[in-house]
Amino acid sequence: MDGDKTDRRSQRTRRLLTNALVELLQEKRFDGISVQDILDRADIGRSTFYAHFTSKEDLLYSSLGQMLHSLQMHIEQAEATTAMLPSLELFRHIKGHQRLYIALVTANSLEPIARNLQQQIAQIVEHNLRSQVPANRQLAVPLPVLADFVASAFLSLLVVWLEGNNTWSPEQVDTMFLQMVQPGVKSVLAGGG
Amino acid sequence: MDGDKTDRRSQRTRRLLTNALVELLQEKRFDGISVQDILDRADIGRSTFYAHFTSKEDLLYSSLGQMLHSLQMHIEQAEATTAMLPSLELFRHIKGHQRLYIALVTANSLEPIARNLQQQIAQIVEHNLRSQVPANRQLAVPLPVLADFVASAFLSLLVVWLEGNNTWSPEQVDTMFLQMVQPGVKSVLAGGG
DNA sequence: TAGTAACCGAACAGATTGTTCAATAACGGC
DNA sequence: GCCGTTATTGAACAATCTGTTCGGTTACTA
Structure with missing residues (x-):
């Protein structure tokens, strides 16, 4: 065979x-x-x-899998610099593989990929957040939902970045990202209304 | 013809x-x-x-168009109760057309729809936000990007809601939504770091 | 009621999918 | 370097799907 x-x-x-x-x-x-x-x-x-x-979808997911594996490596390597969200590392990794990400994330993309990507990123985020909240604490927003929120905000900014404003640096994008996302995350984790 | x-x-x-x-x-x-x-x-x-x-896509967008038109009507009617974000109205409208939205937004959906929906919602949000910021103010995050962030967070929560936690009421979902999103939006609009 | 407009359904060429098979070429262990 | 093993090839296949055409039938509306 x-x-x-x-x-x-x-x-x-x-x-x-x-x-x-x-x-x-x-x-x-x-x-x-x-x-x-x-x-x-x-x-x-x-x-x-x-x-x-087995199909073109199979080929696609194989490619996506390779990419996400490399992403995961990148994150884990940089885990020494543990920020609240590892977003800057993500943005940097993406800038380094721009062509593929543009193809996968922007106008030519398709729903299953975006969905898969979002789930994988949400998992990374959830893993990060979980270490910052006591196991038995009840949050106003369940942790998986919060992680999903972060991941989706991340991807939306990614699309804007890769499609249009390619001049922004990873640091600039990350600053914007954190300004929009972090206050909400902090609010939930702090348990405030 | x-x-x-x-x-x-x-x-x-x-x-x-x-x-x-x-x-x-x-x-x-x-x-x-x-x-x-x-x-x-x-x-x-x-x-x-x-x-x-002309195609099944054409039929799909025709259906989507009807739905978004009805959504727009719903928002405009409720514009008297001008909250910072018209999210509760959105959640209510969706609850009222659950079956169609579930079909369109969740696992059976496809990228062009989600994308289209997100753009339309982003426009609604941007329109709302624009009225709250002086025309010549420079924001740390461009308004369209901010609106896109809100719309994507909205849709991500929507998927979680419609796919899994159908027991949550629109009010509960909206509370979670605002807790995650509003602090970031306020932070940007206030011009703070 | 009569004319107009929409529907039907069968048939068509062209493209795509996923499979099969025998022939050919390239690999890698020895 | 030899040779058995394994991957690739290319053609051919049925099955499905797409978008269009056209003569005949049905149903609306003025």
Whole structure:
């Protein structure tokens, strides 16, 4: 059976397909991309594609998974500088992989990705917040909901940033982010009305 | 040519198609729904469909448009009770059209809708905020970005609400929403760091 | 009631999807 | 470097979907 990830040929195929998809994502929407488009761009045989992935969605999530793994590494490395929210690290990591993120997050993107991304980011945030609140404390807003709020605010700012104001630095974006988000988070964690 | 919106037959056709789509959206994702599915469910001829809409997306946006129009009306009616953010009115309106919103906003939804909804809500919010800040004041966060932040936080909470915690009342949800969002908004409008 | 307008439904070309299979090429352990 | 193993190829396949056309039928409305 095909799909051995260690074989050099397999790696090559997977790399070509991933690159082709990323390229195409910068040209048009995901649902406007056919498997045939990917095959043509990657110059890969039809049967080979289906030996590796079950669908174009499968390929997409494989790429997304790689990216999120790298993101997670980045966060954990920087965890020494434990701010209340690790947002600056996120913004920096994204700036470093701009092209892919632009393709994934902005106009060419699609709902499942944004959703998946938001969930992953929410988990990171929740993990961070949980360490700052006693386990048995009752909050006015459940922690998962609060984390989801932070993640969604994060992504919305990301879209604005990547789509339009590419001149802002990660630090500038982070400052804006924190000014909008942090007061609310503090308010909830403090238990104030 | 077909498509006269006043003719009773046209109205019937459009209603049947819209209902069929909403029904199907509660069963599966939009991109998993074919025109054929809609025709079967609505019991409408293929050519008739294309006489009214250019595609299933067209039908979808027509439905979404109706909904947002009704939402806009609802907001404007309630504008007497000018809170800082008209969020409670939004939550109430949504509770009143739960089924459709659940179909549109939650797991069965798709990116273009969420995006469109967010933009529309952001516009409502921006309109509201603009009246509270002098025209020439420079804010640490541009008003459109701030409005986008509010809208995205709103939608994220909406998803949590409609998908899981359906027992919360609009008032409860609104309280949580404001606790998370309002401090940040005030901070930006006040010009504080 | 009569003319107009919408609906039907079958049929069409073109594109897409996911699978199969035998032939070919490349890999990597020995 | 040899050779068995494994991946890739490319063509062909049925099945589905899309958007359009057109002659005939039905139902509205003036």
